[in-house]
Amino acid sequence: MIFRLDERLVFPDPELAEDDGLLAVEGDLSPERLLLAYHNGIFPWYSDDTPILWYSPHERFVLFPGELKISKSMRQVLNSGRFTVTTDLDFESVIRACAAAPREGQDGTWITYEMQEAYINLHRLGHAHSYEVWENNILVGGLYGVAVGQVFCGESMFSKVSNASKTALISLCTSGLYNLIDCQVHTDHLTSMGARDISRKEYIQMLKS
Known part of the structure; x- marks a missing residue:
């Protein structure tokens, strides 16, 4: 059963989510x-041609900072001084770049304009x-997410x-600010x-703690 949200600020129990993690529709941002939503292990994920869809997957793909694996070649990149990293210096440019970045197997972006404005507001x-990566004073990479205590929801x-x-x-992992990074989408x-799956129950327990 998919729950339809209204103006009330409530969500159904995440354990009631469908097999694909879909829990509820509509509501607002x-x-x-x-x-x-984030404090209860729920996040929005939808496109321009659908209503707002709220998910709580049965498993979460996460990275514990203490389990981070850095390859020898990547250590050489980090030690080269090629990149400069900043935090919260240009959140808006990062989220716009993420929205514009092509995704394999996708025609468009799930980071709709409405989503961009909502997260820019959350940032304010x-x-x-956001974490920004610069090369010769040009923004060449970055990430953004929502902090829930010591959990960073990427x-x-x-x-x-x-x-x-x-x-x-x-x-982000070596900042010392977070005990868990929620990576959401599984990638090789x-x-x-070092990222791996944990159960939704374990994930929500970490959010609550």
Whole structure:
């Protein structure tokens, strides 16, 4: 059963999600609703031709900073001084670049204009953060997400040159600010860096703690 949200700031129990993780539809992207969602292991994921869709997957693809794996070649990149990394310096440019970045097997982006504006608002309120990667003072990579205590819910990343997004992720993991990085979408390169699946129950327990 898919739940239809109204103006009330409530979500159904995440355990009631469908097999694909879909839990509810409609509602809005107000800061209050977004924060309530993230604190309960729920996130929006939809496109321009659908209503707002809210998901809570049965398994979460996450990275524990202490389990981060950095290859020898990547360490050489980090030690070369090629990139400069900043935090929250240009959130808007990062989310726009993530929205514009092509995704394999996708015609468009799930980071709709409405989504961009909602997360820019969250950033202004101090809940969403970005990591920017610069090369010769040009923004070449980065990521953004929402902080829930010591859990960082990663939303998207982009890279215009090789290893830029990896540099952003490594900077996030080594910042000492978070105990868990929610990577959401399973990828082979994140698996190679130490990301793995945990159950929704374990994930939500970490959010609550």
